[in-house]
Structure formats: structure tokens, C-alpha cells
Amino acid sequence: MFALTNTITRSAALRQGLLAAANRQVSLKVVPVESTVKDESYFEKNERLGRKVSPHLTIYQPQLTSILSITHRGTGMALGVGVWALGLGALISSHDISHYVTIVEGLQLSDAQLTAIKFIIAYPAGFHTANGIRHLLWDTGRFLKIKEVYSTGYAMLAASFVLSGILALL
Structure with missing residues (x-):
């Protein structure tokens, strides 16, 4: 120094x-x-200064692509939260699953009500799975033209309802 x-x-x-x-x-x-x-x-x-406001959801008209993208993220978060809740519930609960099955049977729900509840629970998994397959197809470079994006979007919606219905009927 x-x-x-x-x-x-x-x-x-x-x-x-x-x-x-x-x-x-x-x-x-x-x-x-x-x-x-x-x-x-x-x-x-x-x-x-003449700066424009950045576009946001309030600026754009809702489109199938944006709605499906937002729903895909929402179902992914719902599935993640559901898995965590079930896991933590199983860890801290003093009862096993048969106890909770008995409680649900005690509600005396009709078959239609029980199937509707199962469909509501199964739909996030059905939607997220079907849309995930659609995204995997996009990753291979297929179905990327705008007409194909919309047609696969509608097909995916139909497939998610069918898949969720099958899961609800089990």
C-alpha cells in the first residue's frame, strides 16, 4: 500500500x-x-411523455387460445394444490381412508350427485392431461398453423370431457 x-x-x-x-x-x-x-x-x-399503457387482459377480446392457456395453468395449480392437500391431510390425519369413505356414504348422495361431484373433481386432471398432450404435439412441430391450433383446441376440449366422464364413472 x-x-x-x-x-x-x-x-x-x-x-x-x-x-x-x-x-x-x-x-x-x-x-x-x-x-x-x-x-x-x-x-x-x-x-x-406519450407512452402507451402495456396491453393486458382487459384490452384483448377473449380467444380460445388464451382461455385454454389460462385454464391449463389454473388446472395445473389446482392439481398441485390438491396433491399437496391430500398428502398433508394423510400425514396429519388420525383416520385412514375408510373413515372418510364412510362419511361420504353417510351423506346418502344419489348416483347422479356422486357422479357429478366425481366429474368436477376429475375435470382438472382430464383437461390438464388432454391439453398437455396437445402441447407435446406442438413441441414436435405439428398443428402450429392457426386453423390447426383452433381445431386441436376444440378436439382437446371434447377429449377432456370424455376423459373426465370416464374417470367419473369409475
């Missing part, structure tokens, strides 16, 4: 620069706070 400092102070140009900086006059101007704080909001500033 001493050798570096000693070398720097031997430099005539550096010594002149340090002396000039030491002799420089600096003055401060007192400015009222009100003049530095802007009263315009973020949106007002962007409007003044």
Missing part, C-alpha cells in the same frame, strides 16, 4: 489534479422541497 501511495504522489500530473481539486470552489443552492417533488402520478407522467 505504501509503495502504491508513494508512486502516485510522485506523479506530477496527479499532484496537479489533486491541488486543482482542493482549490476548487463549490457552492450549494438551497431549493425548496416543493420544487423537486412532482405532483403528477405515474400514469400522468406516461401520458405526458
Whole structure:
């Protein structure tokens, strides 16, 4: 450290620069706070500068592709939360599954009601599976033209209802 400092102070140009900086006059101007704080909001500033608002869900008309994409994410989250809830419930519950089956049987639901409840529970799995297969087909480079995207979207919806119905009837 001493050798570096000693070398720097031997430099005539550096010594002149340090002396000039030491002799420089600096003055401060007192400015009222009100003049530095802007009263315009973020949106007002962007409007003044001509910046457009970024498009969002409220700008676009709902399309099959966007609805299916949002639903795919939602069913994935629902399945994840459901698996975690069942797993944690099984860990902390003092009863086994037969206890809960007895409770459901005690509700005396009709076959139609029970099938409807099973369909509602099975639909996220059916939808997510069918749409996942559609995405895997897209990963191979197939069905990427807009007409094919829509036709596979409708076919996937039909397949998800059929798959969920089969699961509900088991």
C-alpha cells in the first residue's frame, strides 16, 4: 500500500489534479422541497411523455387460445394444490381412508350427485392431461398453423370431457 501511495504522489500530473481539486470552489443552492417533488402520478407522467399503457387482459377480446392457456395453468395449480392437500391431510390425519369413505356414504348422495361431484373433481386432471398432450404435439412441430391450433383446441376440449366422464364413472 505504501509503495502504491508513494508512486502516485510522485506523479506530477496527479499532484496537479489533486491541488486543482482542493482549490476548487463549490457552492450549494438551497431549493425548496416543493420544487423537486412532482405532483403528477405515474400514469400522468406516461401520458405526458406519450407512452402507451402495456396491453393486458382487459384490452384483448377473449380467444380460445388464451382461455385454454389460462385454464391449463389454473388446472395445473389446482392439481398441485390438491396433491399437496391430500398428502398433508394423510400425514396429519388420525383416520385412514375408510373413515372418510364412510362419511361420504353417510351423506346418502344419489348416483347422479356422486357422479357429478366425481366429474368436477376429475375435470382438472382430464383437461390438464388432454391439453398437455396437445402441447407435446406442438413441441414436435405439428398443428402450429392457426386453423390447426383452433381445431386441436376444440378436439382437446371434447377429449377432456370424455376423459373426465370416464374417470367419473369409475
